[in-house]
Amino acid sequence: MSVRGSPGLLTDQYELTMVSAALRDGTAERPCVFEAFGRRLPNGRRYGVVAGTGRLMELIARFTFDPDEIAYLVDRGIVDRATGDWLADYKFTGDIDGYAEGELFFPGSPILTVSGTFAECVVLETLILSVLNHDSAIAAAAARMVTAARGRPIIEMGSRRTHEEAAVASARAAYLAGFASTSNLAAGLRYGVPTAGTAAHAFTLLHDDETTAFASQVAALGTETTLLVDTYDIAQGIRNAVAVAGPTLRAIRIDSGDLSVLAHQSRQLLDELGAPDVKIIVSGDLDEYAIAALAAEPVDAYGAGTAVVVGSGAPTAGLVYKLVEVAGRPVVKRSENKATVGGRKTVVRRHKPTGTATEEIVCSQGAPEAQPNDRLLQRAYVVGGKIAESPTLDESREHLRQNLVSIPWEGLKLSAGDPAIPVTFVTA
Amino acid sequence: MSVRGSPGLLTDQYELTMVSAALRDGTAERPCVFEAFGRRLPNGRRYGVVAGTGRLMELIARFTFDPDEIAYLVDRGIVDRATGDWLADYKFTGDIDGYAEGELFFPGSPILTVSGTFAECVVLETLILSVLNHDSAIAAAAARMVTAARGRPIIEMGSRRTHEEAAVASARAAYLAGFASTSNLAAGLRYGVPTAGTAAHAFTLLHDDETTAFASQVAALGTETTLLVDTYDIAQGIRNAVAVAGPTLRAIRIDSGDLSVLAHQSRQLLDELGAPDVKIIVSGDLDEYAIAALAAEPVDAYGAGTAVVVGSGAPTAGLVYKLVEVAGRPVVKRSENKATVGGRKTVVRRHKPTGTATEEIVCSQGAPEAQPNDRLLQRAYVVGGKIAESPTLDESREHLRQNLVSIPWEGLKLSAGDPAIPVTFVTA
Incomplete structure (x- = not known):
């Protein structure tokens, strides 16, 4: 079996230069919330499939930087010595919540929420997106083939x-x-x-x-x-x-x-x-x-x-990882035509009494008003740096199967179309 | 830095079941030649770029099977004990020739030729194709961006x-x-x-x-x-x-x-x-x-x-790995509309005196008749199991740059079109 080292260096350089600057100016420790989401689904797809979170948690559990990696970063002047020392001690101590593996997602669904200090959260960005963008793209294509x-x-x-x-x-x-x-x-x-x-x-x-x-x-x-x-x-x-x-x-x-x-x-x-x-x-x-x-x-x-x-035509899921909250205050980049909403989100999927999903409610800085047949979509992946037990791959597989039964039947059509259910953003 | 184990198990199951059957019937030791090539270029592309061979040689150098991997294969009944023993001793002892990294390729160009016993060559198929299909696809897209x-x-x-x-x-x-x-x-x-x-x-x-x-x-x-x-x-x-x-x-x-x-x-x-x-x-x-x-x-x-x-629209290079020779005899699958030619190939690229490439000559079971300004496209990567020194990444980068200068100018157009130069198949 392949023995694999630390995934720490599977990271974009700017994550570490940001840490370097933030360590100097004191903002590295500010409590932050980042969210991973897709602004849109690819190519007229009607749903996305959350995949890779189980694999991601294994990688985060051993996300560290080896001495030779730190030496490389410091020797090349990519980070200063103080940042090198910080990387040597790196261990994620925050919280990660998110959609279960095998959950469907739609435009704007915050499928992973990472909270902790700015520095500890930002260095995970590249790896989180690599894993989720790849695996979710494959799972979505595969799910369509399974339907077919x-x-x-x-x-x-x-x-x-x-x-x-x-x-x-x-x-x-x-x-x-x-x-x-x-x-x-x-x-x-x-x-x-x-x-x-x-x-x-x-x-x-x-x-x-x-x-x-x-x-x-x-x-x-x-x-x-x-x-x-x-x-x-x-x-x-x-x-x-x-x-x-x-x-x-x-x-x-x-x-x-x-x-x-x-x-x-x-x-x-x-x-x-x-x-x-x-x-x-x-x-x-x-x-x-x-x-x-x-x-x-x-x-x-x-x-x-x-x-x-x-x-199958959509090789990446198009997920992004955005800072949405700093010290409890929602933040958002000025965007044209980008429906980005600041603040930590809580999400429920709303269903008819028959079990058919009708809508996803994404509530910023609070919880949506409860209705019968709501299902809370987020689960705890990491609590205080400790990785929670995940469902097995077979359980996630069954979860997706049930999810696909729950969406309106048009959602399973192979032709290009709108998302199977709408996503509504509300503020508590 | 990531410590990586053996890449042996990054392999399709059928490679090993074929070895298992061939070991039993005695054909495992037959001398064979396999070639990796693309039947066509993706999406109206005008050239392909050979990439990944340097990375591939590093992987082949440590292509072995660990005891826990062999135990998995035998315990699940994927291979028998004799095949497990064979895998435990696996080391490629044959020859690998091929296009230099950074070389351009066209439909039918045999970019990698692997010779040795059937068993030792066939188990490398999946890894060879994974590396070359991925890296060549990225390099081709990147080369077009560099031109642009x-x-x-x-x-x-x-x-x-x-x-x-x-x-x-x-x-x-x-x-x-x-x-x-x-x-x-x-x-x-x-x-x-x-x-x-x-x-x-x-x-x-x-x-x-x-x-x-x-x-x-x-x-x-x-x-x-x-x-x-x-x-x-x-x-x-x-x-x-x-x-x-x-x-x-x-x-x-x-x-x-x-x-x-x-x-x-x-x-x-x-x-x-x-x-x-x-x-x-x-x-x-x-x-x-x-x-x-x-x-x-x-x-x-x-x-x-x-x-x-x-x-950029062509996420895989579409390369295949085909058995072309068994014990010196050319072999070929019956194909409709698939220009597959049996026998080991020798390839030259033909040029005008000005240095502009005009044609690629692929000769089965012999060498093309020499002409002035021909350039032999194949180099030795592995000789008798021993990996030859490879050009550095910077040398390969320069090789590609020169290659792109050598093709007719239409070959650099971004629009969909024919391959920049034709490939002609001849028999010695």
């Missing part, structure tokens, strides 16, 4: 299309969003995500012929495996697969061509060959639209790669 | 919009592509990329007023700093900046609004205030098109964030 798949399982297999560590986080986020499994082994070990994968075209090409390759795979992995049948001729590949593995073969996979036609033909051929229980897995540049287009075909599972790990 | 900036420096500041480790690799790739510096401190320490950054809006909001904030920043960082002037009113911000720091202030930064108009007005105001040497840095959702649109304005430097770390 209508209950059929999806295997995440996009590791090769993204940074090697982003791949692990992507596998985690996709599982959170309802994917069944991942090809990424590190995600299996680190996060307990179920893993899947059997063979590539190279395995068939390595052997003298396809039948030999299939026989070898079945000898090693048993008939509970998936044979990739499109290296040469798909119909012949299916015949070879059934001839080698028999009707108890778990599945065939098709990774190229017109998947709609091929799934249909393959199902027919498998049935004719007396293999009605052999499943059909399709893969190859599938996004939510391609998955939706296969709904009527005899497909049993999907493999999704590139589209999920690049957020 | 026409010699003005660009600071990379997108860490917060991408996975925290992808951020470090992005900063490296952007610097390779000609960016002047990065906000990412880990990239500074790990790769020697120059770092930059001074203060955010939060620093101004933290203080009782803007003048106090500016005075504090100048007290800490000197006048060789950049003051962010758009927290409240930009004209007043500039007046405050000059009043506090005087005409030796290095720069002001504007991060919002109509940058074209604001740059013009700000330059005029700075000149009126007797501060003609104070530079103007603009940032805020800049991509190559926005940078190009500012060419006529009095801008001294750009900050680019989101667009560069997400590849």
Whole structure:
């Protein structure tokens, strides 16, 4: 397993130069509140998905600066010696509240609230945004694919299309969003995500012929495996697969061509060959639209790669981290067309008696007036520097599933549209 | 500094199940050649940029599997005990050749060639593609921004919009592509990329007023700093900046609004205030098109964030890793509309006597007929498992700069178009 050092230096330089200046002038200790939120959803998306907070808390727990890192910062004159000493002692002692992992969010939803001294809060900015922007982007794309798949399982297999560590986080986020499994082994070990994968075209090409390759795979992995049948001729590949593995073969996979036609033909051929229980897995540049287009075909599972790990058109969630309160006083940057509201927020989601969400109420400097069927959206992640117990990844996965059931049905449409529910800002 | 463990598990499960089956049937030891290439360039791009190979070689040098990782694989039944033992002893002993980092590539260019036994080559697939697909995508986007900036420096500041480790690799790739510096401190320490950054809006909001904030920043960082002037009113911000720091202030930064108009007005105001040497840095959702649109304005430097770390519309380079030769025999998957050619390739780029590139010649199983002004594009990265010395990041940066000068001028256009030069496949 990868042993990882401190994430302290995964930070923009200006966080530390601000600390440096604030330590000199005494403002470093001012009590502050920062909030992470998105001003808008990407590309006509109807909801965002909070993801990465579990991973983020693990990183914050060991967010420190090593001696060689501090030496680098001081030697280069990036920070002064006093700031170097402060970094050497760094430990976050404040509070972090926020939306649960797997919660939906909308424009303006304050998904993470960080309070403490200015200095201890500001140095976390880059890491908080990196983790939440990445993982939330992947989870939102994955959730749309899960909706499009209508209950059929999806295997995440996009590791090769993204940074090697982003791949692990992507596998985690996709599982959170309802994917069944991942090809990424590190995600299996680190996060307990179920893993899947059997063979590539190279395995068939390595052997003298396809039948030999299939026989070898079945000898090693048993008939509970998936044979990739499109290296040469798909119909012949299916015949070879059934001839080698028999009707108890778990599945065939098709990774190229017109998947709609091929799934249909393959199902027919498998049935004719007396293999009605052999499943059909399709893969190859599938996004939510391609998955939706296969709904009527005899497909049993999907493999999704590139589209999920690049957020299917929205590779970053667009979250920002803004100072909203200093010493109890709301602060806000002068903005044109930017609906930024100062002050610490408390948020409820309002529902009909039937359970359908109708609105999110974001209240600055107080709590919204309680109504029946309100649900408070914020939970405590860190209290006085101590990290609270988080839900498991499976619990967060179930939380998202329930959340997606609770929004108005238009919210699940794949087409571009408005946010599924409005967000209303009020002041207590 | 982050201590990192083995990257072995950053791998798709099927690489290891293929090894497992191949070890059983004896094909694991067959000599093979794999090539990494892109079938096409993304989105009408005119060139790709090879990036990440330096980083990749560091990862391959320590590509092993730790005991707890092997235990995980065996206990879950992902691989059998014999494969676990093989993984415990894993060390790549073959050869890797490829395009230099900073080389341009085009559809079909075999940018990395890996030869060795099937098993030792196939387990590297996921990591090779993750690194090259990510870093090359970032470098290509960054190179276009550098062209658009026409010699003005660009600071990379997108860490917060991408996975925290992808951020470090992005900063490296952007610097390779000609960016002047990065906000990412880990990239500074790990790769020697120059770092930059001074203060955010939060620093101004933290203080009782803007003048106090500016005075504090100048007290800490000197006048060789950049003051962010758009927290409240930009004209007043500039007046405050000059009043506090005087005409030796290095720069002001504007991060919002109509940058074209604001740059013009700000330059005029700075000149009126007797501060003609104070530079103007603009940032805020800049991509190559926005940078190009500012060419006529009095801008001294750009900050680019989101667009560069997400590849400005092309977040992955689309490279694949294909088995092209087994025991000296070319192999190829049957493909529709996929120009895949079997056999190990040797590649030259052909040039006019003036130095302008005209064509890339990719020769399968031999070398192209030599012509004057040909340049061989492949270098040895790994010989018999031993990693050869690589050019420094600065040398690769210079290599790319020269490469971009060598292609026909249409190749540098930002608009969608054909690859800058054609790639011709020949057989020896």
